[in-house]
Every structure is written in structure tokens, then in C-alpha cells.
Amino acid sequence: MKSLVFLVIQLAASAVALGPLKRQAAAATVASGCHKIATDTDYPAKSVWQQALPGVTAIDPSAFGTDPAPDYRYRPRTSTDVVNAVKFATKYNIRLTVITSGHDFLCRSTSSSGLLLDVSLLTGIRLSSSFKAKTAGVTPIRSDETPKALKDSCKEAVVTFGASYGGQPLNDALSAVGMVAVAGNHGAVAPAGGWGQTAGHSPLANQFGLGVDQWLEAKVVTADGKLRVVNSVSNSDLFWAIRGGGGGFGVVVEATMKVYPDVPVTGINFWLNSTTPDVNSEGLEKASQALWAALPDIQASGISGYFFGSPGYIRGTSVHVGELSNVTDAYNAWIPVLEKMQSYEGVLPFQSRPFVYANFKEYYDTTYGARSWLAAPTGPDYNAKAKRHDADDPPAPRGFGWVPTDSVLFGPDHMKDPALLGVIKTQALWNMIMTTPKPGTTTNIGKQTSAHPGWRKATALMTTINLGELGNADAARAFAPDMGGYINEGWADDPNWKQNFWGLDNYNRLSGIKTKYDPKNVFWTTPGINAEQRQFIDGRVCFATGASNTTAAPITDSKPGPDPVKLAGYLIAELTGKFPAPGEYVGVQPH
Ligand SMILES: Cc1cc2nc3c(=O)[nH]c(=O)nc-3n(C[C@H](O)[C@H](O)[C@H](O)COP(=O)(O)OP(=O)(O)OC[C@H]3O[C@@H](n4cnc5c(N)ncnc54)[C@H](O)[C@@H]3O)c2cc1C
Structure with missing residues (x-):
């Protein structure tokens, strides 16, 4: 925990004391353009x-x-x-x-x-029972359209929507008609924006694919000022590019994506050594290794989740979607793993809590606060409301602020390799985000998208905060050189950015x-x-x-530091707010 607090202080301090972090501009000569x-x-x-x-x-x-x-x-x-x-x-x-x-x-x-x-004001959501790609495209969305329940089968249903929506407001509307769209874990990130145009990992991805796998059509305003229909039969090269290229190809104004009959979601939160002051780090290291080694099989069974650790604790939130949404089955999947983890010296019996959500909207509402919370506060656990980044009537968005993220994808062999421990020990803390489709499944449509091919063979995305010497993912990159990372949670100074964010063929x-x-x-x-x-x-x-003197991507022209108060509050709530007291919720808990 000490190292985490240090990390938070360090990050907030970088925003307050140092001002925005900058790099030296590359010494290229300037043309008239x-x-x-x-x-x-x-x-x-x-x-x-x-x-x-x-x-x-x-x-x-x-x-x-x-x-x-x-x-x-x-x-x-x-x-x-x-x-x-x-x-x-x-x-x-x-x-x-x-x-x-x-x-x-x-x-x-x-x-x-x-x-x-x-x-963020391009609105309108329409549900249709099927989609066939045409050069003329689907009928343009009207800003006042709202989805209506389908009379016929919804097996091939699709949603067409204005580009403004975050995953939560989109799913609020779809939930009312019994459907769900794949979206990021945070309800604000945009399915038609940077999330859906880059990779888009999601608690629903193991069942339905990544964000980039959901596209059927886009309307894009390109640099020549033309509004283009972009799908598999119209501007098909651009269609491939916007599904992983990471933005920069034009303005996506409308998206048509796959949707699915809504799904129940069960969550199991677990903790090991939640607040123990004296840490047997060797025991916890072994417990971490046991967890990492188990994740490929857990993922193969359809389960997703977020797993965090530091020298002082291990925490997990597993997500069980659709037919896997059942507290007994969910615990049965985890008990052998948790019992093994707690068997190491100094590791206390696991603590846990189950959560059951009737649908994905409830999952969002409980995690981030329902969109109506300002008007009628409800009582979700753990500072959930404070984690939302908009209100019901969102003001004009501004940048989140620069955060020095870093990430590397790991496949099943990496997770099971004992050498992973040495890699992770180069960091103050570790996050394993297991919200990708399991390798080798039909939802995992590989070359049809331009996202890094590493996503198609990944068990988890390891993310960290790169503060130079502290926390960078260099050792992880060397450990998994063919896997790549995620530009949306990636290191802007990565000298091999083309290879690591897209793979050179895709780039x-x-x-x-x-x-x-x-x-x-x-x-x-x-x-x-x-x-x-x-x-x-x-x-x-x-x-x-002329040639740049650096192999990293050029310096960006505006890197405001994250709001230090907001960031520190967010991270401290994240790092401390979710820990039960010692002795609380020990073992399997009833729902
Ligand atoms: C709290 C938080 C939680 C997150 N959770 C997840 C997660 O669960 N899964 C995940 O994969 N990622 C997650 N991310 C990372 C997320 O994918 C990126 O922040 C992503 O860039 C957000 O896209 P956006 O469009 O919402 O954001 P913006 O900052 O508005 O845009 C991001 C980029 O996309 C471009 N862009 C946006 N809209 C359009 C458009 N309509 N047309 C063309 N270009 C556009 C912008 O110019 C910019 O380059 C999270 C980030 C945060 C801060």
C-alpha cells in the first residue's frame, strides 16, 4: 500500500509542482506548411x-x-x-x-x-432488426430518434447512433428495449470515438468481441469535406482503418454497430491481505503467480475481470456475463484458485463479495452511479458516484489531462511463465485487465480489423503508470515482444510505437x-x-x-496535466475505498 500511496503522490505532484510534463521537441527543419x-x-x-x-x-x-x-x-x-x-x-x-x-x-x-x-451533441439512437451493407448506407440518424423495441427476432439487431454517446448513455437507451451494446468499463468512453476506433476492451468482450469488432458501418467526414458511407462495400479500406487505426482518418459522425439481447451480469469481488500492515511479500508473490497462471483457463471459460496487486495486497473483480451469471457457478470457478492463493505463508483467507445485476445497465449504474443520481441519489457502494465524469446534462467535455500510462498484452504462455514475477517486480503495482475475447473464438475476428494482432491472442492487458524509472513496462515489452500494447493506455514516448501500437504490417x-x-x-x-x-x-x-532526431512519435502540442485534486481523489478512492476491513466478508459470501 505504501508504494501505491507514493505513486499517487508522485503522480499528483507531477501535475502540481512540475506542471505539464514535456519532452524536447525533435529537431526537424520546418517547411512552410x-x-x-x-x-x-x-x-x-x-x-x-x-x-x-x-x-x-x-x-x-x-x-x-x-x-x-x-x-x-x-x-x-x-x-x-x-x-x-x-x-x-x-x-x-x-x-x-x-x-x-x-x-x-x-x-x-x-x-x-x-x-x-x-x-458530443450528435445524438439519436435507432434499433433495426438487421443490416446489409449498401453503398448508399443506412438512413441517416435523426437527432431525436430513440430506440423502439423490435417486433421480430432481435438476433441480427443493430444500433445506429450519433457519435456523441458514451457506453453508459447508449446502454441506458438500449436497455429500455432489452438490448445491450459492447462498451468500455467506464461509462463515459465513446463507442464511436477513440474507444471504438482503437481496440475497445470491455467486460462484454469475451462474449461479443472488442469494440472494433462491433462496427457495421460509419458515416465519416473526411479531410476533403465529403460525408462518406464507410462499410464493407463502400470505402472498405477506410472501414478497415477506422476499426483499430485509433482516429485521425476523419470525423465519425454516425455509427452502426452490433447489439445483443441484454445479459445479466454477476460480479465476484475478492481481496487477499486487504489491509494487513505486515506483509509476507514472498507469500503474496506466490499467490499472485497462482492467480496469473489460472487466468488463461478462467478466460477460456468465458469469465472476464480486473485484477490488481502490489507488494501488500491482491484484489480482483471478476465479471460473469449471460449464461455464466450465477453466484454459485461464479464462486465454483474461483474457489480452487483462491484456496491455492491463500495457502501460501502469510496470506490470509480470502475475503469476497458477490454482486448480481439484472443487466449491463445495472452493472454501470452500480459501478458509476445511475445517470439520474444527481436528481435522486441512490446508494451504491464505494464512492461510485464520484467516479462518474459527467452529469445528466453533460457540459462541454474537456480533456481528462495527460496521464503517463503504459501497457503490454500478455498471452496464456506469458501468464503461466514463472519469469513473469521478475517482470512485474520492476513495477510498483500491477493491473491485469482481462477484458478481451478469449483467443481462437469466432468473436475474435483478427485481420478484419486494424487493431494490433496481439489482441487476438491475449489473455490480459497489463497496465501501469510510467513515471520513468518507476513503473514503466520496458521489462514487460522485452518479455512479450510480439504482443504489443494499447495506445489508449500506452506510453507516448515508446520508441517502437508503430510496432507496439499496431504491428508494422497494420501500420x-x-x-x-x-x-x-x-x-x-x-x-x-x-x-x-x-x-x-x-x-x-x-x-x-x-x-x-528532414529526419527527426527521435524515434518516438512527435511531441504533442498540448499536454495539460491531470487535475491533481480530481486525480488524487480518484486514485485514492480506487486504491483504498474498496478494501473491506480485516475479518469482514471472509470466505464465500451469500448473495
Ligand atoms: C476513466 C477511464 C476509463 C477507461 N476505460 C476503458 C475501458 O474500459 N476500455 C478501453 O478500451 N479503454 C478505456 N479507457 C481508454 C479509452 O479507450 C481512451 O481514453 C479513448 O481515447 C477514449 O475515447 P473517447 O472518444 O471517449 O475520448 P476522446 O478523448 O474524446 O477522444 C479520443 C481520441 O479519439 C478521437 N475521436 C473521438 N471521437 C471521434 C470521432 N467521432 N471521430 C474521429 N475521431 C474521434 C479524438 O480526436 C482523440 O484522438 C478509459 C479511459 C479513462 C480515462
Whole structure:
């Protein structure tokens, strides 16, 4: 626990005392192709912005933290508004940044200048009984559409929705008609945004696939200002690219995705040595190894979960979906593992609690607070409400703030390898996120998407906070060199970023598609496909000529530190709030 508290303090301190963490800009020479910034004499006046984009607002940079912010925010309500915004930005050569929830840890949804295109008002949700890809695409969503229950079979049902939704509001609407969509564990991250365009791990992924596996069609405004239908028969190369490329190919304004009859969910939370001051770290290390080695078989049986540890404790939240949602069966899957873990010297008998949710909406509501909690507070456990990042009527999103995440995917052999312990010991704490489809199943559709192929053979994504010497995943990368990591929870300074975030084959193909649809790199994000084409130099984004002096992706142009109070509160609640007192909930608990 001591090391965790240290980590929290360290992270908060980095935001407060040091200000935003920065890297040295790469020494590339600058060509004339730079974006305009507000101090340029030919930068459009406010009246020009307002005439072209009615409702556009000037951004107060102080609301964005310590780093510079974009100049204007525009909140389109239709795809035509988005087309106008893209045309405006290209006409005046202005930096263009897209934001949905603002949850990107690498700050790719903020920038230091130009236009912030905020798609969080693109609404409308429609449920349809089937989908067939056509060049004309599905009927465009209307902003006021709400899903209606299907009269016929819902086996091939699909949902079409405006790009604004986080997983929780989308599933609130779908739950009312008995359906569920795959979505991130945090209810704010966006299925049609960075979550669904990169990989999108989910507590439902073991049953239904990753976020990138859910797409059937998108409507995308590309850099030339065209609204394109993107599916398997229309712009099919772009369809492959948006399913894993990580954004930067255009503005997704509408998505059509798979949906499923709603599922019950059972959770088992367990703890070993929840608050013991004297730690037998050797015993806990052996218990950790026993857990890691068991995870491939647990995953193969359809179970998902989140598992955390430090030298002082082990904690797990397992998720049992659909026909696996049964407290007795869930405990039966875990008891042999937990009994083995508690058999090591110094490890106390496990503590646990079961949770049963009628559907995925209830899972969200209990974990993060129902979306109506402001009006009618209910009483979920563990500071759940504080973990939500929006209110019922969300204000315009701003970036979450830069968090130095790092991650590596591990396959079954890595989890069972005794050498994993030495790798993990290079970190202050470990997180194993087992929310991926089990390898070798039909939901695991590999090459159809551009996400890193490592996802298709992974048991878990190991994540950490990379504070340089402390917590980086270098040893894990060396241990699992072919697996890759997750850019959304990845290390922005990774020198092998193309290989580690996409795999080189995927990266090279993505690079060609990006050049075809966005030759001037209007939708520049870094790290991102063709990120090395631009550099942030002297307050503006420019085309880079000449070789960069670093192999890492270029420095981003705005890295506000995370709000230290919010971050420390969140992490401390996460790290301490969930531990039962010693002696509480010992062994199997009734529901
Ligand atoms: C608290 C928290 C919990 C998380 N939980 C999970 C999880 O369970 N599973 C998981 O896989 N990841 C998770 N993540 C990581 C998440 O995948 C990333 O933060 C992701 O970038 C969020 O996408 P977004 O669109 O919601 O965020 P944003 O910050 O708005 O956007 C992220 C990126 O996508 C681009 N983008 C967004 N919308 C569009 C659009 N419509 N068209 C084109 N580009 C767009 C942005 O420009 C930016 O580059 C979590 C992050 C946080 C902070």
C-alpha cells in the first residue's frame, strides 16, 4: 500500500509542482506548411468564425489547465455542421481537433490552437432488426430518434447512433428495449470515438468481441469535406482503418454497430491481505503467480475481470456475463484458485463479495452511479458516484489531462511463465485487465480489423503508470515482444510505437490509407498514423521536413496535466475505498 500511496503522490505532484510534463521537441527543419495561429495577421477574425459556424464559442484557456488550449469550440448538431467545420478549418489552414468524451490519456482530443470540434451533441439512437451493407448506407440518424423495441427476432439487431454517446448513455437507451451494446468499463468512453476506433476492451468482450469488432458501418467526414458511407462495400479500406487505426482518418459522425439481447451480469469481488500492515511479500508473490497462471483457463471459460496487486495486497473483480451469471457457478470457478492463493505463508483467507445485476445497465449504474443520481441519489457502494465524469446534462467535455500510462498484452504462455514475477517486480503495482475475447473464438475476428494482432491472442492487458524509472513496462515489452500494447493506455514516448501500437504490417497499410484520405494530415494526432509528418514547433503545428532526431512519435502540442485534486481523489478512492476491513466478508459470501 505504501508504494501505491507514493505513486499517487508522485503522480499528483507531477501535475502540481512540475506542471505539464514535456519532452524536447525533435529537431526537424520546418517547411512552410504550418497551421495558422491566433497571433497571425491573416488568422480569421471572430466574426468570420461566427458567420461560418453559428454558435462557435471562444475557449477560455484557463478552463483547460496549464497548457495552451484550442481557440474555439464548435458543437455541431448535424453532419452538415461537421462538413462545414472541416471545410472552414482547411480553408483557413487551422488546426482541427476532434473530441467526444475527452477521456484520452494521451491528450489527443485537445490542442494548443485552432478549432476543437466537439461531437458530443450528435445524438439519436435507432434499433433495426438487421443490416446489409449498401453503398448508399443506412438512413441517416435523426437527432431525436430513440430506440423502439423490435417486433421480430432481435438476433441480427443493430444500433445506429450519433457519435456523441458514451457506453453508459447508449446502454441506458438500449436497455429500455432489452438490448445491450459492447462498451468500455467506464461509462463515459465513446463507442464511436477513440474507444471504438482503437481496440475497445470491455467486460462484454469475451462474449461479443472488442469494440472494433462491433462496427457495421460509419458515416465519416473526411479531410476533403465529403460525408462518406464507410462499410464493407463502400470505402472498405477506410472501414478497415477506422476499426483499430485509433482516429485521425476523419470525423465519425454516425455509427452502426452490433447489439445483443441484454445479459445479466454477476460480479465476484475478492481481496487477499486487504489491509494487513505486515506483509509476507514472498507469500503474496506466490499467490499472485497462482492467480496469473489460472487466468488463461478462467478466460477460456468465458469469465472476464480486473485484477490488481502490489507488494501488500491482491484484489480482483471478476465479471460473469449471460449464461455464466450465477453466484454459485461464479464462486465454483474461483474457489480452487483462491484456496491455492491463500495457502501460501502469510496470506490470509480470502475475503469476497458477490454482486448480481439484472443487466449491463445495472452493472454501470452500480459501478458509476445511475445517470439520474444527481436528481435522486441512490446508494451504491464505494464512492461510485464520484467516479462518474459527467452529469445528466453533460457540459462541454474537456480533456481528462495527460496521464503517463503504459501497457503490454500478455498471452496464456506469458501468464503461466514463472519469469513473469521478475517482470512485474520492476513495477510498483500491477493491473491485469482481462477484458478481451478469449483467443481462437469466432468473436475474435483478427485481420478484419486494424487493431494490433496481439489482441487476438491475449489473455490480459497489463497496465501501469510510467513515471520513468518507476513503473514503466520496458521489462514487460522485452518479455512479450510480439504482443504489443494499447495506445489508449500506452506510453507516448515508446520508441517502437508503430510496432507496439499496431504491428508494422497494420501500420504500413494504415499509413497508406491515411495518405489517401487525408494527404495533408488535417486530422493529425500524436501518437497516431503518420504522426511523424508533423511537428509542433514554436507554438504551431507544421509539416516536418528532414529526419527527426527521435524515434518516438512527435511531441504533442498540448499536454495539460491531470487535475491533481480530481486525480488524487480518484486514485485514492480506487486504491483504498474498496478494501473491506480485516475479518469482514471472509470466505464465500451469500448473495
Ligand atoms: C476513466 C477511464 C476509463 C477507461 N476505460 C476503458 C475501458 O474500459 N476500455 C478501453 O478500451 N479503454 C478505456 N479507457 C481508454 C479509452 O479507450 C481512451 O481514453 C479513448 O481515447 C477514449 O475515447 P473517447 O472518444 O471517449 O475520448 P476522446 O478523448 O474524446 O477522444 C479520443 C481520441 O479519439 C478521437 N475521436 C473521438 N471521437 C471521434 C470521432 N467521432 N471521430 C474521429 N475521431 C474521434 C479524438 O480526436 C482523440 O484522438 C478509459 C479511459 C479513462 C480515462
